[in-house]
Amino acid sequence: AQSVTQLGSHVSVSEGALVLLRCNYSSSVPPYLFWYVQYPNQGLQLLLKYTTGATLVKGINGFEAEFKKSETSFHLTKPSAHMSDAAEYFCAVSWPENYGGSQGNLIFGKGTKLSVKP
Amino acid sequence: GAVVSQHPSRVICKSGTSVKIECRSLDFQATTMFWYRQFPKKSLMLMATSNEGSKATYEQGVEKDKFLINHASLTLSTLTVTSAHPEDSSFYICSAIKGRAREQFFGPGTRLTVL
Numbered sequence: 001a002q003s004v005t006q007l008g009s010h011v012s013v014s015e016g017a018l019v020l021l022r023c024n025y026s027s028s029v030p031p032y033l034f035w036y037v038q039y040p041n042q043g044l045q046l047l048l049k050y051t052t053g054a055t056l057v058k059g060i061n062g063f064e065a066e067f068k069k070s071e072t073s074f075h076l077t078k079p080s081a082h083m084s085d086a087a088e089y090f091c092a093v094s095w096p097e098n099y100g101g102s103q104g105n106l107i108f109g110k111g112t113k114l115s116v117k118p
Numbered sequence: 119g120a121v122v123s124q125h126p127s128r129v130i131c132k133s134g135t136s137v138k139i140e141c142r143s144l145d146f147q148a149t150t151m152f153w154y155r156q157f158p159k160k161s162l163m164l165m166a167t168s169n170e171g172s173k174a175t176y177e178q179g180v181e182k183d184k185f186l187i188n189h190a191s192l193t194l195s196t197l198t199v200t201s202a203h204p205e206d207s208s209f210y211i212c213s214a215i216k217g218r219a220r221e222q223f224f225g226p227g228t229r230l231t232v233l
Contacts, residue, residue, distance in 0.1 A: 036224075043124075043211055043226040044162075090161065094222075104220055105152050106213075108161045 002027045006091050006109035014117045019063075019078040021112045023091030026072065031093035033074040034106065035065055038088045047089075050074065061085070086116045120146050120216045124225035131202055132233055139197045139228045141212030147192035148214035152222070153185075156209040168195040202232040 007022040025031060032051045036044040048059025055067040065076045074091060092106040121144040131137050141151055149170045154162040166187050167175040174187035184206075186198040195214075199206050211227040 041209075041227070041229060043122075044213075044224040104150065104215060104222075105164050105167060106162075106222060107164075110161045 002031070002093065002095075002107055004091055004093055004107055004109035006089075006112050008112055009110065010113045010115065012115040012117060013081045015083055016080050019076070019081045019085065019114065021076040021089050021091075021114065023065075023074045023076065023109060024072050025074065025091075025093050027093070027095075029095070030067075030069055031095050033065070033067055034092040034094070035059065035063070035074070035076045036090045036092060037061075038090065038111075040087075044090065047076070081114075081116045083116050083118065086114055088113050120214075120221070120223045122212065122214050122223045122225040124210075124212055124228050126228060127226060128229045128231075130231045130233065133203050134201055136198055136200045137202055137230060139199070139210055139212075139230070141195045141197070141214070141225050143193045143214040143216070143223070146214070146216045148195075148216060149192060150215040151189060151195040152213045152215075153187060153195075153197050154211045154213070156211060156227075158209075162211060165197075170195075199230065202230070204232045206230065207232045 003026045005024045034049045035047040038044050047063050048057045050057045050067045058064045063078045088111050090111045091109040094106045123142045125140045151168040153165045156162045165180045168187045168189040170189045176182045189195040209227050212225045213222045
């Protein structure tokens with residue numbers, strides 16, 4: 001069964017420090033990969049996504065992620081954390097519609113709450 | 119860009135009543151919309167896929183008679199929680215699929231509290 005695992009439900013970094021949020025997926029076929037950010041009581045905002053092409057993907061707010069097929073990973077990084085980065089981050093996967101019964105919906109990891117200390 | 123709205127953003131109701139939540143794609147047409155549910159400090163779980171002009175497809179374990187979905191137009195899907203109970207309290211988020219790229223855009227969510 002396809003699944004998404006986010007290591008660490010809570011990550012705390014100091015302002016200016018490197019942010020690393022981990023995401024691994026389980027699937028026999030590489031999926032499309034996404035990172036979303038959610039602020040309290042708000043919906044999801046897409047940070048970045050990988051579908052095809054270059055495996056290093058740059059997103060908004062200085063975030064980037066690298067798809068590593070051999071490791072089935074799609075870790076999210078940012079060189080220098082800002083206070084405004086404090087939020088919940090979700091890794092998600094999807095597959096093309098009609099592939100393996102997919103409807104194009106997203107399967108989400110459990111989320112990682114990022115705290116940024118001043 | 120693409121904007122998806124939800125209404126209401128927050129609703130409190132008494133146990134046994136029904137609540138309707140609207141999801142609208144404001145600047146594009148969406149033949150497919152998804153309804154997700156998010157429990158406190160938990161991830162989003164897909165409830166159902168809403169297809170314009172046809173019956174919704176529900177995920178295993180989701181009661182279709184309790185969570186009624188209507189996708190009557192290309193810009194509107196509604197989720198009605200019938201005979202709501204406190205355990206239905208949750209954050210409900212919809213998303214809409216846009217264009218050939220099938221990119222998914224999320225609404226801001228609806229916080230339902232059933233007393």
